[in-house]
Structures are given as structure tokens and as C-alpha cells.
Amino acid sequence: MKRYVVLMLCLMVAMLTSNASANLLSNGGFESPDVTLEDNWPKNAATDWSHWNDYWLGEVGSSAYEGTQVVEPANGSSISQSVSVPALGAGEQYTVSVQGLSPGAYESDSYLQIWLGWGGTEDWIGADFTISTPDTWELLSLTLDTDVTTAALGATMLTVEFYCNDGVAIQLDDAVLVPEPATMTLLLFGGLALVRRRR
Numbered sequence: 001m002k003r004y005v006v007l008m009l010c011l012m013v014a015m016l017t018s019n020a021s022a023n024l025l026s027n028g029g030f031e032s033p034d035v036t037l038e039d040n041w042p043k044n045a046a047t048d049w050s051h052w053n054d055y056w057l058g059e060v061g062s063s064a065y066e067g068t069q070v071v072e073p074a075n076g077s078s079i080s081q082s083v084s085v086p087a088l089g090a091g092e093q094y095t096v097s098v099q100g101l102s103p104g105a106y107e108s109d110s111y112l113q114i115w116l117g118w119g120g121t122e123d124w125i126g127a128d129f130t131i132s133t134p135d136t137w138e139l140l141s142l143t144l145d146t147d148v149t150t151a152a153l154g155a156t157m158l159t160v161e162f163y164c165n166d167g168v169a170i171q172l173d174d175a176v177l178v179p180e181p182a183t184m185t186l187l188l189f190g191g192l193a194l195v196r197r198r199r
């Protein structure tokens with residue numbers, strides 16, 4: 001039994017100290033498929049992402065936040081990805097974050113809405129963001145807390161959506177969806193209880 005406890009504690013520490021490995025989204029850095037500079041607008045097929053209207057998946061080299069590629073939703077378009085999660089219980093939190101950049105060439109603010117939904121397109125929370133400083137990556141994030149948004153209790157799927165609601169472009173990179181540490185601890189204690197029951 002001691003061996004299992006040590007194993008679970010090690011796993012817990014590893015998960016708490018490594019957000020990257022806990023990312024529930026696939027291709028959050030938009031590096032797949034590998035495109036070239038010549039593959040220009042519109043380019044609608046980032047692996048594992050769905051979309052509504054057109055967006056640009058492009059190669060920007062070293063000005064990307066992560067890797068060499070970013071996405072740029074057009075005005076009135078969005079990209080989304082749904083993932084399965086363990087049924088949401090009380091006291092759990094999931095945070096979605098993305099790096100956003102307002103290309104300096106447009107000389108204006110960029111706007112983005114982040115939506116985090118459960119149960120398809122009916123139920124979601126959202127937040128509006130404005131980026132005024134050009135050519136600087138900014139971390140934009142939104143947290144779903146089941147103690148606040150009790151309607152999400154019991155949900156087994158989360159949908160992340162990034163919606164560009166203005167004519168000015170915004171580039172996105174490094175999209176991440178993670179359970180907060182409190183949630184991970186709950187999940188791990190659940191795992192520990194399972195191990196104990198099996199023995």
C-alpha cells in the first residue's frame with residue numbers, strides 16, 4: 001500500500017509542477033499541420049480544431065509565441081475544440097488561456113472573446129479582451145468554477161472557443177486548458193481511493 005501512496009504523491013507533485021503536461025487541448029500551439037509562408041488566407045485546417053468561418057493558420061517564424069505558427073481568426077469567425085473531462089463536481093476549476101497579439105501593422109486595438117462551454121453550444125461562460133499594445137504577446141484567460149457556475153456540475157465535456165468579434169486581426173498561440181491544482185488534487189484522491197478499494 002505504501003508504494004501506491006508514494007506513487008500517487010509523486011504523480012501529484014509532477015502534475016502540480018507541470019502545467020504543460022496537463023494541457024487537455026491538442027495542437028494548442030497550432031504547429032500542425034506544418035504550413036509554409038506561401039500557404040495564405042484562408043487556411044482552415046489546424047489539426048484537432050473546428051472553426052466557424054475563415055481563419056488564417058500561418059507561419060510567422062520567430063515572432064510566434066511558441067514554435068513558428070499561429071492562427072488569426074477573421075472578423076466574425078472562431079475556432080473551437082471540445083474535450084472530455086471527468087464529470088464536473090463541486091469545488092472544481094478549469095482555466096483556459098491563450099496568448100494573443102495585436103499585429104502592429106493594423107495600428108488599432110484587437111478584440112477577442114474567450115468562451116468556455118459545457119453541454120454543447122447552449123451553455124457557456126465568456127470574457128472579452130482588448131489588446132492595445134501592438135506586437136506584444138499577452139496572456140488572456142478565463143476560469144470556470146463549479147461553485148460559481150453550478151449549471152456546469154455533472155458536465156463531461158468542455159468546449160473552448162476563441163471568437164474574433166472585430167475587424168482588426170488578432171493572432172493566437174499556445175492555447176491551454178488545465179484543471180486547477182485543487183481539481184487535480186480531488187481527481188488524484190479519487191484515484192487513490194480507487195486503488196485502495198481494489199486492494
Ligand SMILES: [Ca+2]
Nearest residue numbers: 029066067069
Ligand atoms: Ca505556435
